[in-house]
Amino acid sequence: MTYEELYDLKYRKGLSTYELVRRFPEDTRRISEVALLEVPESTLREIIAEQETLHHLMALKRLCEGSPKAF
Numbered sequence: 001m002t003y004e005e006l007y008d009l010k011y012r013k014g015l016s017t018y019e020l021v022r023r024f025p026e027d028t029r030r031i032s033e034v035a036l037l038e039v040p041e042s043t044l045r046e047i048i049a050e051q052e053t054l055h056h057l058m059a060l061k062r063l064c065e066g067s068p069k070a071f
Contacts, residue, residue, distance in 0.1 A: 006034045
């Protein structure tokens, strides 16, 4: 499952993170990343210790915020 499909299911169709994990257990990591998109950047900087992960999430967040279609 792609980030675009997960984003669509979570934020446009309104499925909860729990429901997404239940339906697509093989994509738990991507689902978690998409769920973190609603967390403010300042909070992400406080809770994410790994710089590589933080940069990945920030890039994904900017991509979603910058485009009306999100991807």
